[in-house]
Amino acid sequence: MSSHLLSISDLSYADIIYLLDTASDLKEKRARGKTFDILKNKTLAMLFEKSSTRTRLSFEVAMTDLGGHAIYLNYKDMQLGRGESVADTARVMSRYVHAIMARVYKHETLVELSENGTVPVINGLSDLEHPCQLLADLLTIREYKGKFKGLNFVWIGDGNNVCNSAMLACALTGMKMTAACPQGYEPNAEILAKARALGGTINIINDPMKAAKKADILSTDVWVSMGDEEEYDQRLHDFAPYQINSKLLEQAKHDVMVLHCLPAHRGEEITAEVVDGPNSAVFDQAENRLHVQKALLLKLLS
Template structure:
């Protein structure tokens, strides 16, 4: 039976195993021939640096290869349905990673494909990013349970997935977002139940100081997501109090780590002294996308 990774919830039973596998891969455990002859189809409606490169390099290192399709190179860009695309690619490839504008489209692709589908980012979640994030936190803090992660900024797809990942791993989560830009209410409700089960807390506030206080991890993302460029001036003004700067991180633990899924905009969501300072682990986090993608592919692609 095929397995899709559309949401972090899809890893609720084996996220720890996936993280352990990613750590072993990073440490040098060799899996090179395991996916020999396997093909990963990449459908990208949005531009990408880390996601596309980590998937392409990852499948190659595991012995397989990738085929990249963007909206200008595939028939989806000329009106072919997602349903038809799913069935056709299922006859050629062994897995599809889909980076989409719409979560509904990712779900439609998964419902009509007979091969595994990986959500490589949509407007609701970014599950692969969170596997890399948790791997990075564990590397630097040697544990996950009982830590406090403060996400400050736009309650976007990354924030939604972080809420779930933290709840599953017993990390105390606090999000500070402006009114109107809070995380998804349904995800909050589901994650709250998981957090209670795993002995952690979930807090949503509009006050960045409340979120940052005693945090072990400070996390932010770009204020303006792809496709929202026309909102840039308005959002930059609204989000200015949510900038990660020296004044805000002074409320965190002295040994806090700073995380950002990148790309970053220095001087907007974070100051250069923070992202380029000694507490920043953003490039470890970026590297770990490779190890996370490899672990996910090994977990769901038949071999």
């Protein structure tokens, strides 16, 4: 794999399986109370332009569990927020820390960090992709389904950064993917083309009921992402037919698993009865952010 993780496509299928195997092993050992100091004296800088619950917690706990240290850096509290360039920031941070995880508005910020720094850069979320989330999704799918190849992965809602990464992840692992999005909210065309070039079978349609037929996995995200707040009313109107609810579940396979990267806006993109229901894997999915990120940090830093 690359020395950075900016896109899920920076990984090969073999890389993904290695990371998932490592994550599963670390998860089992953590449950038994086994501790490690493999990353002793290693420091991760966590740069946040966007607010976070799971990304901050999972990376900070991951470093602690592995014997290392994580530093939380809010963009507004840094000289970045007062005009220092991303390039200079990357050069300086590389003198202090062993890796940088950044959660940013623009994907170009991550590219600039990786091109100017000398340490691994991890995409904790950008406007284009969310690869760490997809690693957690893949671990959860494997735990529930035992395989990837031939599964029908169905995305319902906004063709956003998570959907973009899902297309690439499905292409790399042999899952078929259908994304049902309102017109005008389809996923990134360049990433769609890249996923298909990787061998992915990916369909983009506008009918959520049709998409859900024979689904093994139903996945969604909020309708109004950070930065889209001014479009709130319009988005709620446009996405109203794209809610994951009991009626939509009836179209899918009886053992369909439901994923949501959280936070969930119950009553909008998903109903409470689904997110808390027997088909839901969302809280296992959230926990698995910790385990896959530990595996990723070990791969990049040890």
